[in-house]
Amino acid sequence: AQSVTQLGSHVSVSEGALVLLRCNYSSSVPPYLFWYVQYPNQGLQLLLKYTSAATLVKGINGFEAEFKKSETSFHLTKPSAHMSDAAEYFCAVSSDTGRRALTFGSGTRLQVQP
Amino acid sequence: GAVVSQHPSWVICKSGTSVKIECRSLDFQATTMFWYRQFPKQSLMLMATSNEGSKATYEQGVEKDKFLINHASLTLSTLTVTSAHPEDSSFYICSARVGQAPTEAFFGQGTRLTVV
Numbered sequence: 001a002q003s004v005t006q007l008g009s010h011v012s013v014s015e016g017a018l019v020l021l022r023c024n025y026s027s028s029v030p031p032y033l034f035w036y037v038q039y040p041n042q043g044l045q046l047l048l049k050y051t052s053a054a055t056l057v058k059g060i061n062g063f064e065a066e067f068k069k070s071e072t073s074f075h076l077t078k079p080s081a082h083m084s085d086a087a088e089y090f091c092a093v094s095s096d097t098g099r100r101a102l103t104f105g106s107g108t109r110l111q112v113q114p
Numbered sequence: 115g116a117v118v119s120q121h122p123s124w125v126i127c128k129s130g131t132s133v134k135i136e137c138r139s140l141d142f143q144a145t146t147m148f149w150y151r152q153f154p155k156q157s158l159m160l161m162a163t164s165n166e167g168s169k170a171t172y173e174q175g176v177e178k179d180k181f182l183i184n185h186a187s188l189t190l191s192t193l194t195v196t197s198a199h200p201e202d203s204s205f206y207i208c209s210a211r212v213g214q215a216p217t218e219a220f221f222g223q224g225t226r227l228t229v230v
Contacts, residue, residue, distance in 0.1 A: 036221075041123075041124075041205075041224065041226060042223055042224060043118075043120070043207055043221040043222050043223040043224045044158075044207070044221040045221075046220075090157065090158070094219075100146075100211070101148050101160050101163055102148075102158075102160075102209070102219060103160070104157045104158045104159075105157060106156070106157045107155075107156070107157050
């Protein structure tokens with residue numbers, strides 16, 4: 001079984017400030033981890049993914065995430081927030097066994113204040 | 115990256131009618147497609163997994179007779195909401211995977227279904 005917990009349903013930052021969105025996972029097998037962004041009434045766009053290679057993963061739009069096995073975490077960060085980053089962010093986990101579908105966290109809405 | 119096209123992007127239907135949503139992989143062959151449902155301000159919940167040429171596998175609690183899934187080709191899967199009711203109103207999103215790897219899943223733009 002696998003699951004994802006995203007701490008904080010809403011995060012508000014000022015433009016130019018650090019963005020930190022938290023994600024902890026649970027998986028009985030080595031996980032694949034993903035961060036997706038969703039804009040209103042749209043599908044999901046992949047920001048980045050961890051697939052057991054480098055633990056620090058760089059994605060699009062300046063986002064990156066670090067896989068920490070000891071902490072079962074995969075937090076998403078961006079050094080400087082931009083207004084266009086305001087959206088819903090989902091952390092997801094999958095595995096190389098079983099149904100291989102993604103299991104999503106509950107999502108974090110990021111607000112960026114001017 | 116690969117493109118998944120979902121159609122329609124929004125639909126309004128009367129209670130009791132059926133609605134079909136299409137999910138197409140435009141530039142790759144999708145051996146597996148997933149259908150998710152998303153309620154307002156909530157996460158995506160997996161409804162079913164569909165493999166080309168075989169019956170879909172539904173998640174616990176999802177009525178297979180109400181949500182009919184057909185995956186007739188490697189580029190097309192359809193979800194039909196039969197005898198729709200207002201509680202079926204939701205955002206439905208499909209996802210297509212290339213091969214068996216869990217690392218590459220591409221999402222459609224979603225369909226907003228409103229049943230009146």
